[in-house]
Amino acid sequence: MAYVKVITCMAMMICMMLISSPMVVNAISCSEVIEEIEPCLEYLRGGSSAPSRECCDGVNRLNHIADTTSARRTTCECLKSAAYSISDLNTNHAEELPRRCGVKLPYRISTSTDCNRIRA
Template identity: 40%
Template sequence: MARMMMKALCIMVAFMVVVAPYAEALSCSDVVSKLSPCINYLQNGGSVPTACCNGVKGLNAAAKSTADKKTACGCMKNAYHSMSGIKADIALGLPKKCGVNIPYKISMSTNCNNIK
């Protein structure tokens, strides 16, 4: 269950990270670590936990380079495919609920290779 939660979180965070201007080497474990407090919210909705928004903001700040953004995007997509129960509409609205502005649509159809 925890593994599935981490994967789902990874997916959502990866898309959010794409917006950050520059970063150091980011890994899937970094993405999962920052987003793990969001898993229950992504599956069930309700109130966004403070720890989730802190993770979303932290990931956004950490993903600074194009490579980091692409890595986060790929991690998120892989997690989404391996975890069930993540609601796309909830993930789509999470950045705004956490006060993070992302200039692209959070979607599984996003081409990670086109991220700059």
């Protein structure tokens, strides 16, 4: 009987902890964004006429990871920052990348994109 009371008490404590714990928000970091687009560098520099399979897989993963307004804005800002740091960036390839990978983004990959206007 005491065993049942202990188990019941523990179960109630676990339930209370779950109910009272704050919701965890999945955030994306710039390092994750860079890691996913790293295989795209050759294409983004104009060294190849089409993005690689690994590149498109990364673009696809980014699109799935960044599924909230906040995450999409963060991803956009990271992509803009990365674009400024890529020497010999082919801006046409950057803007065409999602389409070439079969991914529909709600914004253009461009240094002129206003990331604050993005909605999920």
